[in-house]
Amino acid sequence: MFNLFVLLLQRLGIILVLAFLLVNVRFFRQLIKQNTLQAKCALIAIFTIFTVISNLTGVEITRNNTLIQTPFLTALPQSDSIANTRTLVITVAGIVGGPLVGSVVGLLGGIHRVIQGNFSDFFYIPSSILAGLFTGTAGNYLKKSNAYPGSWITAALGVCAEGIQMLFIGIFSGLTLVRLIIVPMMLLNSIGAFVFISIINAYLVNEQQLKAVQTHDVLSLADKTLPYFRQGLNINSAQKACEIIKKYTNFDAVGITDRVNVLAHVGAGQDHHLAKEAVLTDLSKHVIASGEARYAYHKDEIGCPHAGCPLASAIVLPLKVNGKTLGALKMYFTKAERLTPVEENLAAGLASIFSSQLALGIAEEQSKLVSDAEIKALQAQINPHFFFNAINTISALMRTDVEKARTALLQLSTFFRSSLQGVRETQIPLQQEREHVNSYMSLEQTRFPNKYQVTYDIQTNDQVKVPPFCLQVLVENAVKHAFVGRKTNNQIKISVKQLQQSLLIAVSDNGIGIPAALVNKLGNQVLNSATGTGTALVNLNHRLIGLYGHDSRLQINSSPAGTTVKMLIPLPETIAAATKN
Missing domain, CATH: 1.10.1760 (Arp2/3 complex 21 kDa subunit ARPC3)
Known part of the structure; x- marks a missing residue:
């Protein structure tokens, strides 16, 4: 035996x-x-x-x-x-x-x-x-x-x-x-x-584990590249971004293009992939034309006409804003076998984040041309601190729950896309504003699981038009200030009802309340406070008054049992009649 x-x-x-x-x-x-x-x-x-x-x-x-x-x-x-x-x-x-x-x-x-x-x-x-x-x-x-x-x-x-x-x-x-x-x-x-x-x-x-580490790298890169991609796609910003990506990843070369020319190329092949010159590879041309990601596992699939090109495998992804391809993000290896699904997932995450950063930059540039001063002021409320806090939360979460972190990353992208769309409109559908709130709360719940409960009482058509951020600003204000020191039983209720020719919107919480001395100041003036300035409420209140008149101003009622903030938005007669029927 x-x-x-x-x-x-x-x-x-x-x-x-x-x-x-x-x-x-x-x-x-x-x-x-x-x-x-x-x-x-x-x-x-x-x-x-x-x-x-x-x-x-x-x-x-x-x-x-x-x-x-x-x-x-x-x-x-x-x-x-x-x-x-x-x-x-x-x-x-x-x-x-x-x-x-x-x-x-x-x-x-x-x-x-x-x-x-x-x-x-x-x-x-x-x-x-x-x-x-x-x-x-x-x-x-x-x-x-x-x-x-x-x-x-x-x-x-x-x-x-x-x-x-x-x-x-x-x-x-x-x-x-x-x-x-x-x-x-x-x-x-x-x-x-x-x-x-x-x-x-x-x-x-x-x-x-490798995905967790690389996702952490994606989030760190997002932090480092944000100042450059917010400048838009140009030679200087693309060069800086490529240098950062190359430094913090294992790729042998990184490139960025617009729809016609190479903006930057760092690493292997930079002797012939030159800035300001036309895109060389067939792979990149196809991605820019189709708007679809492509992967090359062999040198021939890249299609570089330069005989001595050392690039053997590639990931090329479109950089999109509002569904339009502005250029391409290209990452290369000099050995084909080094391209694995892990690198593919990493590159896809980078492209999504960079597209959002470009959208943020474009929105900021467009906001400079908008004559409405209140929209400009609101645009300034896209707080980079919230972005960085979310990044740090997702980065920590990647070590314990990759799927949950990936979901949070998608919610972060949705939140900022909604923010960027909102600054270009004076009114948006109620459904879109609810989705913006849901994205924000999803990220907060990721940071603080089960800390908040948000409920809706919607008694109107979800396509009725409301000012952008009218719910999100009030919900965010409640999250930041209403529940100081409390970890449970933090409830926020959002109510939207039709009253004759108007829409009554109310956001209530069961928090600690607002000091009486501050209630009349909120929404009317910027405050110097350790917990916040109230700028977002001022901007929202001014927009409401500018769009609909003084009767639509914010109405704040607060006590130690909680706070309710209301606004009255007049409805067009045709919409009011249709909703009533």
């Missing part, structure tokens, strides 16, 4: 070495993340090859229990048996690919075992199918969100799968053979499954 254990241990080493090499192949890593029929067929083919290797490297056992070693056991007499690591592969196939992959791999592995034994021992076919079906079903049930079952659970599944094989062997080949092989085969196949799945899980965990 000990000799058999040692021999099987050697065979196990072969399988684990192949497993390690397999996990480092990008094609396989992509397969295990997909749940398509094509992916399952590919997994069946891969694991079937492994089962054949397991059969071929098995240890022959004669009728009198003598062990025979051969480099490859292509055939054996019908009277002999074989000890191998086939069940290990079937177990892993089931866990990775599910019951379909496990059972089909078991079927094909069992058929090969029957052929190998000169068409004897047909019981290996149903036993292998059952083993694959069992481990696949159990694996799906025990699988975690981002990883396969734990290593010890996998080892237990390996023991169970081998137990199914031993049951069939005991019935059809006798207990003598079972007593000889049961301990070493159960032990080694469970250890093999343990290690095989551990290798895969280790890769998945490392990938998540």
Whole structure:
């Protein structure tokens, strides 16, 4: 028994070495993340090859229990048996690919075992199918969100799968053979499954950790590049941004273009990808024309006409503002194999953030040309501190919950896009203003989970027009000032009702209230206070009065039990009649 254990241990080493090499192949890593029929067929083919290797490297056992070693056991007499690591592969196939992959791999592995034994021992076919079906079903049930079952659970599944094989062997080949092989085969196949799945899980965990680190880098980059992208797409801002991106990422070259020319290129290939000259690569031209991201995994796909160009793989993403492509962000490697899904996700995050920063810059530039002084004042309230606080929150969250951080990042982008749209309009649909509030509160809830509860009481058409930020400013004011020192039971209620020819909007909270000496000043003058200046309320109040008259001014009622801020917005007669009906 000990000799058999040692021999099987050697065979196990072969399988684990192949497993390690397999996990480092990008094609396989992509397969295990997909749940398509094509992916399952590919997994069946891969694991079937492994089962054949397991059969071929098995240890022959004669009728009198003598062990025979051969480099490859292509055939054996019908009277002999074989000890191998086939069940290990079937177990892993089931866990990775599910019951379909496990059972089909078991079927094909069992058929090969029957052929190998000169068409004897047909019981290996149903036993292998059952083993694959069992481990696949159990694996799906025990699988975690981002990883396969734990290593010890996998080892237990390996023991169970081998137990199914031993049951069939005991019935059809006798207990003598079972007593000889049961301990070493159960032990080694469970250890093999343990290690095989551990290798895969280790890769998945490392990938998540790498994503967290790189997302942290994205957020840090957003902080560093914001001053430059706010200047718009020009040679100076693009050069500075490329230098920062190149410094804080692993890319060998970074470039930015407008729709026609290269604005900046830093790193490999900068001798011929020159600023102020036309875009060279076919890949970049396609992205700019189509507005769709493209990835190149080979030098030929980049399409650079320069014969000595060192760029071997690339990610090119459009920089968009309001759906219009203004240029492209390009990131390159000099070795094609360095381009992985992690880098692709990193680049996509960067492009989204930079597009938002460009939109912010464009909005700031446009605001200088707007004659409405109150809109200009409101535009100044797009507070960079909120942006940086959100970045820091998401950065910290990436270390614990990547998906939640990604959702928060999308909410941050939505918030700023809504802010930028709002500064160019005097009225927007109520639904759009609600979405802006929801984005803001989602980010606050990410920073302070379960601290605030926001409820709506909307008794009008959600397409009715209201001033931009009329709800968001009041909700933000409540969040910042109404609940000082309180972590729970912080409630904000938003009410919108029609009163004859007007729309009554109210935002209430159950906070600590506002000192009586300040109530009449809020919305009418800027205050010098350690907790804020009230500038946003002043701007909102002035806009309401300028748009609708003095009757629409902010009305603030406050007590130690909470604060309610109201505004009255007159409705056009046609809208009022339609809403009333």
